[in-house]
Amino acid sequence: MSDTTRAADASTSDTNAAGNTFRHALGHFATGITVISTLDAQGKPYGATVSSFSSLSLDPPLIQWSLTTTSYSYPIFGQAKHFAVNILASDQEDVSRTFCKPIDRFAQVESLIGLEGLPLVAGCLGWIECSLEREIEAGDHTIFVGRVVRTRVADKSPLVHWRGCYHPLEVDPVC
Numbered sequence: 001m002s003d004t005t006r007a008a009d010a011s012t013s014d015t016n017a018a019g020n021t022f023r024h025a026l027g028h029f030a031t032g033i034t035v036i037s038t039l040d041a042q043g044k045p046y047g048a049t050v051s052s053f054s055s056l057s058l059d060p061p062l063i064q065w066s067l068t069t070t071s072y073s074y075p076i077f078g079q080a081k082h083f084a085v086n087i088l089a090s091d092q093e094d095v096s097r098t099f100c101k102p103i104d105r106f107a108q109v110e111s112l113i114g115l116e117g118l119p120l121v122a123g124c125l126g127w128i129e130c131s132l133e134r135e136i137e138a139g140d141h142t143i144f145v146g147r148v149v150r151t152r153v154a155d156k157s158p159l160v161h162w163r164g165c166y167h168p169l170e171v172d173p174v175c
Helices: 003-011 019-026 074-079 093-098
Strands: 034-039 045-050 054-057 062-068 082-087 111-113 119-121 126-138 141-153 159-162 165-168
Touching: 034 062, 034 074, 034 119, 045 062, 045 119, 062 074, 062 126, 074 141, 082 119, 082 141, 093 159, 093 165
Parallel strands: none
Antiparallel strands: 034 045, 034 082, 054 062, 062 141, 082 126, 111 119, 126 141, 159 165
């Protein structure tokens, strides 16, 4: 029996693509981990761990990420005109966990200052600084589209999330 047949057979038992079954299936997609950062309405640094980040367009340079509209972070990002994508390195699992907690997150990590005064998480493997291009409502989430203003990268390996766990990914520097 081929892998394709086995996958098709397994899917027949779960025809409902909602709720926990859908969430479980999405967990099988390995993804990089980011912290999206901005300044709140009072100018205080704010950030949240986000795995729903991806590139959108090369010309013009656009990225996208999404956030549930019921999130504590939603009103903060909903008013932001600029934000940064901090791409976490393999040694930053603690940073990812910190930016999921209801605490003063930037008080817990070393940070840098980017364009427009944006807070950047130190030690990342990359930073993408953006201006808000548009917001798109989609189901229970809002998709934030950012126009890339500046990018910087470091020679590091990424932190990956797969099946509910963090996986530091060590890569061959020749790749």
